[in-house]
Each structure stands twice: as C-alpha cells, then as structure tokens.
Amino acid sequence: MFKHIPFERVEWITFFFLFGTLAASLTVVPWYLFTHGVDWFQFGLFFFYCCATGLSITLGYHRLFSHISFKAKWPVRLFVTLFGAAAFENSVFDWCSDHRRHHKHVDHDDDPYNINNGFFYAHMGWLLFKLKPEPPQDNINDLRKDPMLVWQHKYVHLIALFMSFILPAAIGYLYNGGQGAMTAFLLSGVLRVVVVQHATFFINSACHYVGNQPYSTKHSARDSWLMAIFTFGEGYHNYHHEFQHDYRNGVKPWQFDPTKWSIWVLSKVGLTSNLRTVSDAKILLAELTEARRRIQNGLEPYQQRPDMREQLTHGVQVTLDRLHEAQEELATCYYQVEKSVRDRVELSKSKVNEWRRELKESLEHLDQLPGLKPIAI
Secondary structure (H helix, E strand, O other): OOOOOOHHHEOHHHHHHHHHHHHHHHOHHHHHHHHHOOOHHHHHHHHHHHHHHHHHHHHHHHHHHHOOOOEEOHHHHHHHHHHHHOOOOOOHHHHHHHHHHHHHOOOOOOOOOOHHHOHHHHHHHHHHEOOOOOOOOOOOOOHHHOHHHHHHHHHHHHHHHHHHHHHHHHHHHHHHHHHHHHHHHHHHHHHHHHHHHHHHHHHHOHHHOOOEOOOOOOOOOOEOHHHHHHOOOOOEHHHHHHOOOOOOOOOOOOOOOHHHHHHHHHHHOOOEEOOOOOOHHHHHHHHHHHHHHHHHHHHHHHHOOHHHHHHOOHHHHHHHHHHHHHHHHHHHHHHHHHHOOOOOOOOOHHHHHHHHHHHHHHHHHHHHOOOOOOOOO
C-alpha cells in the first residue's frame, strides 16, 4: 500500500511537526485543560494569538507582501513579520513565492497547491511532498529589497520558536507560575498553531472545491462565507482570484472580512496607505459576464428538448438581449473611463446600482423554468 508514496520527497521535519502538533491538539491539550482547568486570561491570550498570527498571514503575508494591495508603515510590517513567523508557515519569501506562482499557474502543473491533485494535496500534501529541486524563487525580487524581510527569512525558525512557544509560555508563567506557563504553551502555542495553519490550508483546498463562482469560472477558486468566518475574510476566493490586487476580499458591505476592516482602520491612523481597489463598474461587469454565461449554459438542455421549447418564452430572449446590451454599455463606459488621462473618475455608484436593479428584475422570471438555477448578480 506504500509503494506509490514518494518517500524520497517527504519533508520529514514538516511531516512530524504538522502531525505532531495535530496529535497533541487532539489528545494532550484537551486532557491537560480538563485536568488542570483554564481561565479567561488563558482564553484571552489564545484569542489574541489567533488574531495576531492569523491577521499577520492574511493582512501581512497575503495582501501586503504577496499582492502589494496597500502600503504599510514599519510598525505594521514589523508586527506581521514577527507574528507571521509565529504561524509556522515559513518566511515571507517562501510564502509569497509559492502564492504568486499559485496565482500565475492556478489549476495547472506549476501551481504549488493545485486542487486537481486532490483535496488533501491542496490542503497540506504539497507541504509534505515538496518538489525537488524546488522551483527558483525568481518572483520575489521586490521583497528582497526589504531588510526586515531579509532578516526574517534568515532567522525565521528562531523567531517562530520564540514568538509562538517561548513568549506565550513566559506570559503564562508571569500570570500563574508553572501551571500558567504550561497552559499557555499548549493553548496559545500548540493548539493555536494548528488552528491558524489549517484555516490557511482550507483556503487552498476548500475554497477551490466548494462554494460559489459569481465572478468567473475560468479557475477553480470559489467564494465561501463560511470559510471567511474562520480565515479573517479570505473565504471570498473567487473574487480574490479575479481581482487579486484589491485589498478587499469581501467586497460587498455585508461580507465578513476583518482583514479588510483592519487595513481600512489602520489607514485612518496613518499606518497604511495606497489601498488598491477595483471599481464597482468593473466588478459588476465581471458578474454580468458570468451571469450571461450561466443563463446560456442553463438553457442548452431546454433547447434540445421539444417538450420544453414552449417554456422558453420570448422573455428569456429579452433577458439575454438586455444582459448583452447592458454588458456592452457597461464595458464601453468603463474602458472609456480607464483610458481617460485627464479625468480618471469612476462611474457613478448610482448608475451602477441602477443597472444592477434592472438586471435583477429582468432575471426574476427565469425562476419559473423548472431545473434552471436562479442567477444572482
């Protein structure tokens, strides 16, 4: 049963760390907490560490360093550099190089965590069976100019050990002696590492496997509000793959994206700047294009069945015509604005919202066709 496992490619240190911390989190941690108890201080420290390390990955490693979707002052960069290391997801250089290759080659052989290789491979298998020789990190030359990141890459394992295990244990010791140190080590150290790591892993696996694709089906990335809850807003992955340089993942006002909110709040106190966004018109254009494609694909089975052709009313064709006209009008207006040198203003939000309302009304009657899924924009 083991003859097909490429043992020569196994990263054994990574293997023992990932499965060792997972095993301890499922056995030793609950046993110790049950026998020794835990108080609100320890829960508070655990919550702080989850937020600090989780946001350091999403805000720092991902949106700041990988995609440069905003700029940040040195206190923010230092914070995410230190606590990002504490997530035990390697250095900024390693993480960003892999992630940039993922976006460039998504769903293809050069994608480091290609979902086509299976859920487990995309989740964590790619870490256990690294390519040898590994691809050159020739896509992060911009990051190599940052002395802080050079320092982190050189000492990342020592930084991770101190920030992730020694520091919380020391805080626990100051609070409640040896028992406090052990509780903090297990709860804010071991268990928190497992929680944050697998939350990140689920973006590479679950968010390429289940969810909606309102912006594009050219790639496997999907939006999942559920995953957004556990990943500080990273679950809106279909949007992110379509507009990767936007500092927002949950672009709609009601979508849960604490990373976006944190970046915005930091910008109000001068710690972040140059927040990159995509215009409402361009977002609607992507939704509109995908809606038309889904309607046309959804109608194909009906068009091939004589008994169902009568239900393909004139209204359906009218809807498609309206979608086509609106798409062309929106695209023309958008690209005229984009090409303008003197007046680079966005299309008015009122106009975009007006289009959205009209298109929503024109699509409502399609719900009457049995078997055709509603199209939401």
